[in-house]
Amino acid sequence: MIEVTRLTKRYGGKPAVDGVGFTARQGRVTGFLGPNGAGKSTTLRLLLGLDRPDDGTALIGGRRYRDLRHPLRTVGALLDGAGPVPGRRGVDHLAWIAQSNRIPRRRVHEVLDLAGLSDVAGRRVKGYSLGMRQRLGIAAALLGDPEVLVLDEPVNGLDPDGIRWVRNLLRGYAASGRTVLLSSHLMAETAGTADDVVVIAGGRVAAHGPLDEISAGHGSLESAFFALTGGRGALGGW
Numbered sequence: 001m002i003e004v005t006r007l008t009k010r011y012g013g014k015p016a017v018d019g020v021g022f023t024a025r026q027g028r029v030t031g032f033l034g035p036n037g038a039g040k041s042t043t044l045r046l047l048l049g050l051d052r053p054d055d056g057t058a059l060i061g062g063r064r065y066r067d068l069r070h071p072l073r074t075v076g077a078l079l080d081g082a083g084p085v086p087g088r089r090g091v092d093h094l095a096w097i098a099q100s101n102r103i104p105r106r107r108v109h110e111v112l113d114l115a116g117l118s119d120v121a122g123r124r125v126k127g128y129s130l131g132m133r134q135r136l137g138i139a140a141a142l143l144g145d146p147e148v149l150v151l152d153e154p155v156n157g158l159d160p161d162g163i164r165w166v167r168n169l170l171r172g173y174a175a176s177g178r179t180v181l182l183s184s185h186l187m188a189e190t191a192g193t194a195d196d197v198v199v200i201a202g203g204r205v206a207a208h209g210p211l212d213e214i215s216a217g218h219g220s221l222e223s224a225f226f227a228l229t230g231g232r233g234a235l236g237g238w
């Protein structure tokens with residue numbers, strides 16, 4: 001479970017997230033939505049210990065990321081911009097992460113297989129397509145067979161087959177009682193994958209609840225999103 005409480009982070013005195021609170025529950029996929037600059041990546045970075053909050057807490061299984069004993073075994077993450085070394089082979093990228101987290105080598109081959117990358121595992125990452133890189137990032141997130149998955153725009157660059165793979169993977173993950181937090185700009189895709197939705201705008205939570213409750217009265221998640229965010233982006237950017 002993920003519990004975010006009154007989370008606040010300021011950059012140069014300006015809040016990027018301002019008292020954000022929500023829960024992502026076990027056995028459910030939680031979609032994390034918001035316009036550009038709304039504070040999604042900042043929230044995820046704070047959750048994953050890549051930045052320190054000015055106020056509030058972001059807990060994974062009741063602990064802050066930096067207090068986790070085996071972080072990769074507890075939470076697997078795919079974040080924008082955290083790419084592999086281009087000259088490294090796909091299999092070596094995963095093997096290096098596995099080794100540094102005491103994850104058995106056989107798990108590398110399991111996740112390569114899961115991600116449909118077994119045939120290209122020996123190729124250097126610089127020769128990978130965008131979709132193959134994305135699959136490698138998701139494979140890395142799965143390495144520790146974690147209780148919690150946190151994915152920032154996981155279907156970015158994936159073809160329809162890849163998108164369906166991610167959807168089924170996340171649904172299966174949640175069905176096994178684990179927790180998935182999924183940030184996305186794609187409303188239809190989120191509506192087809194998520195059980196619960198958190199909408200953030202201007203650094204604050206605009207709505208949080210089951211997908212059908214959020215969409216109720218709007219016809220679609222997309223219409224609900226526009227009604228809730230009203231074109232708001234970064235704080236002050238109405």
Ligand SMILES: Nc1ncnc2c1ncn2[C@@H]1O[C@H](COP(=O)(O)OP(=O)(O)OP(=O)(O)O)[C@@H](O)[C@H]1O
Nearest residue numbers: 011016034035036037038039040041042043234235
């Ligand atoms: N390191 C930083 N230094 C200064 N400002 C930052 C920093 N990181 C984020 N911000 C600002 O905080 C606000 C929220 O940004 P954030 O990247 O969290 O939004 P986002 O919802 O992930 O947007 P997008 O959908 O475009 O990825 C923006 O105004 C952004 O400019």
